[in-house]
Amino acid sequence: MLDKHSLPQFSAGCDVRIPSPDAKAEDCVSRWSRTKLGKPAAIIVPSNEEDIVATIKYAAANGLKVIPVDGAHGTFVPIDEYCIYLPLSAFDRVDLNEEAGSVTFGGGVITRDVIRTLSGKGFYTCVPNSSAVGMAGFCLGGGSSPFNGLVGLAIDNILRIRIITANGEKSVLSPSSSGEDARLFNVLCGAGFGFGVITSITLRAWRIRDLHMDEDKMWTRKLLFPPTAIQAAATLFSKLQHPEPRLLVTLIFVRAPPTAPRPGAPMVMLSIGFLGSAADGGKAAAASFDESVTSQTMVAESGTAALSSINDVSAPFDRHGDYKEQYSAWCSSLSVETIVAAFNRWVRFGEETPEAKMTSFLVLAAKGTKGMLENDTEGRRFFPRSLRGRHIFVQAVPWWTVETAEEQARAWAAETLAIVNAPQHDGLAAENGFTDGDWVTAYAANLSKGIDLTTTWPAFKIDEIEKLKGLWDPIGVFWNPVVDGV
Numbered sequence: 001m002l003d004k005h006s007l008p009q010f011s012a013g014c015d016v017r018i019p020s021p022d023a024k025a026e027d028c029v030s031r032w033s034r035t036k037l038g039k040p041a042a043i044i045v046p047s048n049e050e051d052i053v054a055t056i057k058y059a060a061a062n063g064l065k066v067i068p069v070d071g072a073h074g075t076f077v078p079i080d081e082y083c084i085y086l087p088l089s090a091f092d093r094v095d096l097n098e099e100a101g102s103v104t105f106g107g108g109v110i111t112r113d114v115i116r117t118l119s120g121k122g123f124y125t126c127v128p129n130s131s132a133v134g135m136a137g138f139c140l141g142g143g144s145s146p147f148n149g150l151v152g153l154a155i156d157n158i159l160r161i162r163i164i165t166a167n168g169e170k171s172v173l174s175p176s177s178s179g180e181d182a183r184l185f186n187v188l189c190g191a192g193f194g195f196g197v198i199t200s201i202t203l204r205a206w207r208i209r210d211l212h213m214d215e216d217k218m219w220t221r222k223l224l225f226p227p228t229a230i231q232a233a234a235t236l237f238s239k240l241q242h243p244e245p246r247l248l249v250t251l252i253f254v255r256a257p258p259t260a261p262r263p264g265a266p267m268v269m270l271s272i273g274f275l276g277s278a279a280d281g282g283k284a285a286a287a288s289f290d291e292s293v294t295s296q297t298m299v300a301e302s303g304t305a306a307l308s309s310i311n312d313v314s315a316p317f318d319r320h321g322d323y324k325e326q327y328s329a330w331c332s333s334l335s336v337e338t339i340v341a342a343f344n345r346w347v348r349f350g351e352e353t354p355e356a357k358m359t360s361f362l363v364l365a366a367k368g369t370k371g372m373l374e375n376d377t378e379g380r381r382f383f384p385r386s387l388r389g390r391h392i393f394v395q396a397v398p399w400w401t402v403e404t405a406e407e408q409a410r411a412w413a414a415e416t417l418a419i420v421n422a423p424q425h426d427g428l429a430a431e432n433g434f435t436d437g438d439w440v441t442a443y444a445a446n447l448s449k450g451i452d453l454t455t456t457w458p459a460f461k462i463d464e465i466e467k468l469k470g471l472w473d474p475i476g477v478f479w480n481p482v483v484d485g486v
């Protein structure tokens with residue numbers, strides 16, 4: 001156990017907690033998932049950058065790792081007695097610069113705060129689909145958002161990063177950084193875990209009114225199918241699976257909640273969002289009005305939603321605790337048979353695994369790729385270009401309540417990825433001038449225990465990450481998936 005008296009002098013506002021020997025990990029740390037969660041040596045909540053520098057130096061001198069924490073939604077980062085857990089909750093400022101069209105947020109800011117500040121002033125930026133996810137953690141993994149089709153990924157829109165590296169130095173990095181700073185900036189864009197403590201990020205921000213939505217609201221459409229109509233739902237999704245940049249189409253398989261008439265019954269929901277006028281949205285999603293589709297639904301309704309409420313629907317998934325992971329694949333297309341097979345496998349998993357039945361879900365999300373392809377630049381290929389041309393993001397979320405269900409949960413997720421059979425050699429990579437890495441199907445935001453990292457980055461990028469770790473963090477004071485493993 002770490003001795004409190006051996007710690008350096010921190011500022012008066014810095015909160016230092018040393019877990020007692022009999023404390024359980026989950027009493028010390030609240031994370032979205034309990035996977036890989038052990039008891040840290042200490043929890044230090046810095047109140048300024050000097051506290052961070054002091055923590056890094058102390059950790060380096062004592063063989064400990066520093067784990068910067070923003071939204072605590074990373075399921076893949078190991079926490080154990082050799083870690084200092086470093087919540088950045090005091091770095092909580094969100095500053096919109098309307099004239100420059102940019103927003104600067106602190107390293108501890110979560111999505112909710114950015115959405116609230118920006119939408120209140122008529123702006124939006126790249127955000128994840130959960131308001132509880134940390135904005136810094138989101139950006140470091142690449143940053144996939146509903147705006148991918150229009151403006152690209154979050155990493156395509158980073159203007160500045162303020163970081164404290166392993167030697168305790170503070171730097172401001174940007175797309176115009178040069179030399180080793182440029183390499184550091186680039187690796188932070190898509191493979192950014194474990195290179196330092198980020199105290200702020202500046203992203204581009206855009207005016208909502210420029211989306212030309214009716215009354216600045218997104219057009220929406222929801223269709224709820226009974227499980228017996230999976231074929232119709234899959235057929236509709238496959239018709240809409242290559243959407244134009246403003247159209248978002250999500251097919252989700254979830255279980256009816258305990259309060260529903262048939263608790264635990266499989267539900268098939270198809271939700272459509274359109275970042276433009278209702279008239280254009282109706283045209284883009286015309287297939288969803290077809291009588292052959294609507295006659296098979298329990299609910300089929302259109303509406304509007306403010307961008308400030310874009311994540312309300314995912315709020316039930318924000319709860320901390322239990323065991324959860326995310327397994328993802330970016331795909332070019334999915335056949336109706338594939339979607340039905342994935343649905344049937346999900347239903348069977350729930351029936352065989354009561355400890356994961358009510359909570360595990362599968363998402364198939366189709367988005368435009370124009371913004372992702374147009375905004376790619378050579379230096380930022382830590383989010384491989386081979387993924388940028390793929391419209392469909394598949395995400396299996398095994399969520400189990402007791403440790404013993406782990407094996408079945410993982411087996412379901414792995415089988416689901418095998419069913420969707422991400423097109424590793426679909427030629428998109430070569431077509432887009434990307435000669436290596438067409439084996440890649442996942443991305444850094446969704447790492448999971450034991451994942452083969454060559455599905456996340458091409459081999460030459462893995463080598464580059466390792467080299468950059470050697471350069472910027474030679475003694476490994478920060479956890480990194482490539483060097484330390486997942």
Ligand SMILES: Cc1cc2nc3c(=O)[nH]c(=O)nc-3n(C[C@H](O)[C@H](O)[C@H](O)COP(=O)(O)OP(=O)(O)OC[C@H]3O[C@@H](n4cnc5c(N)ncnc54)[C@H](O)[C@@H]3O)c2cc1C
Pocket residue numbers: 032067068069070071072073074075077088107108127128129130132133134135136137138139140141142143144145193194196197198199317318445446
């Ligand atoms: C429910 C849910 C929804 C999601 N939706 C999306 C989505 O729509 N799009 C998307 O791209 N991703 C999404 N993700 C994935 C998410 O972006 C990643 O898991 C991300 O790394 C989580 O960041 P965090 O700050 O919440 O987690 P944390 O556990 O706090 O951090 C994750 C990693 O980032 C590092 N980190 C965090 N903050 C800092 C910092 N200030 N300085 C240095 N390192 C830092 C941590 O050390 C850790 O390695 C989602 C995840 C969940 C669980």
